[in-house]
Amino acid sequence: MTWSIIGDAIRLTLEGISRWAIPLLLVAIPLIGMIRKVKVYDVFVDGAKEGFEVAVKIIPFLVAILVAIGMFRGSGAMDWLTGALHPLLNAVGFPAELFPLAVLRTLTGSGSLAFATDLIKTHGPDSLLGRMAATMYGSSETTFYVLAVYFGAIGVKRTRHAVPAALIGDVVAAIATVAVCMWMF
Amino acid sequence: MLNYVWFGLMAIALIVAAFTGKADAVTKGAMDSAKTAVEVALGLIGVLTLWSGMMRVAEASGLVTLLGRALRPVMRLLFPEVPAEHPASGAIVLSVAANMLGLNNAATPLSIKAMEELQTLNENKDTATNPMVTFMALNTSGVQLIPATMIAILAQQGSANPTWIIAPSLVATAIGTAAAVIAAKLLQRFYPSGATAASAAEEVQK
Incomplete structure (x- = not known):
């Protein structure tokens, strides 16, 4: 009971900050510039020129990654993978229904959102599995999209240990999600 | 690594499709995704332009340096290679803050800005540096x-x-x-950066 009150208070505060952050920043940054005698409009327009260039620079990287992911999803490989790993997942106590979500989460934002929503619908929003799905979606990011966009924007092709480090984080987050939800439920 | 992941996803798709007979779905997946990728990138132009301009104003006002300095202890721990006064520090702080608040349309442009700042410290422009990978670990998680x-x-x-x-x-x-961050820190020595390899070679030549 008290937990949900504290949770609501934290949520409302953070939602308030989130709602006001952008309008406040958009005024506060030039305001401080004005105080520091910066020609804010001139400087803004000069810096803003970069935006278009960056967006165009991302395109080849994004096409490469998203096409590979689109082909993978279209082939039905996800169902095969889940089927093949079912015994292993059962053995370690990881819910097999959640496995496709854990993989999809790193590959596609819209795809994993649809999959998580479907799990919540099927199992109920207050079921353990529904909550695990929601938590898993909420506690991670679309790893390969992020990698493609950010490294693409600056033209880095040799990503070194970025992929393994990110995937280790994703695997640990998925296991933590299951463990914490089971413990709290 | 991305080379293997990229090729692997497509090769697996083709092999699985040979068994499931879903060649059409694989074709559709490829074509639709190519279209989506361009739409996503072009859709970013507006916010990228806005935040690029705002970041330039923040830099010119000294705000970015100030932010980096304020969080110096954390920054030194996570990004020891980034000088405290460098604009990359402030850009990283801003982008992580936007991510934490879930300000998606500000977080992406600000993160790209941070990567651009980190790129100015990079000696080998097509290879990721340690701070870039650590920053990426923060973002992907x-x-x-x-x-x-x-x-x-x-x-x-x-x-x-x-x-x-x-x-x-x-x-x-x-x-x-x-x-993710600990993994990035532990793995960095096993993936030599082009820069250290180049400077090591220089040392040898001297």
């Missing part, structure tokens, strides 16, 4: 404080307590982020 999208979906599906997931999401995110 999703440091969002409130999973707003999922709370909305739970509420829409008739949950009695949609905010229940805040606490477990925070814990899972924190653990995942810590694991």
Whole structure:
């Protein structure tokens, strides 16, 4: 009971900050510039020129990654993978229904959102599995999209240990999600 | 690594499609995704332009340096290679803050800005540096404080307590982020950067 009150208070505060952050920043940054005698409009327009260039620079990287992911999803490989790993997942106590979500989460934002929503619908929003799905979606990011966009924007092709480090984080987050939800439920 | 992941996804797709007979779906997946990728990139032009301009104003006002300096202890721990006065520090702080608040349309441009600043410190422009990978680990593990999208979906599906997931999401995110950052730090020595290899070669020549 008290937990949900504290949770609501934290949520409302953070939602308030989130709602006001952008309008406040958009005024506060030039305001401080004005105080520091910066020609804010001139400087803004000069810096803003970069935006278009960056967006165009991302395109080849994004096409490469998203096409590979689109082909993978279209082939039905996800169902095969889940089927093949079912015994292993059962053995370690990881819910097999959640496995496709854990993989999809790193590959596609819209795809994993649809999959998580479907799990919540099927199992109920207050079921353990529904909550695990929601938590898993909420506690991670679309790893390969992020990698493609950010490294693409600056033209880095040799990503070194970025992929393994990110995937280790994703695997640990998925296991933590299951463990914490089971413990709290 | 991305070379293997990229090729692997497409090769697996073709092999699985040979068994499932889903050649059409694979073709559609490829073509639709190519279209989506361009739409996503072009859709970013507006916010990228806006935040690029704002970041330039923040830099010119000394705000970015100030932010980096304010969080110096954390920055030194996570990004020892980035000088405290360098604009990259402030840009990283801003981007992580936007990510934590779930300000998606500001977070992407600000993160790209941070990567551009880190790139100015890079001697070997097509190879990632240690701070870039650490920054990427922070980003890919999703440091969002409130999973707003999922709370909305739970509420829409008739949950009695949609905010229940805040606490477990925070814990899972924190653990995942810590694991990603620690992994980045531990792995960096096994993936030599072009820069150190080049400077090592220079040393030998001297």
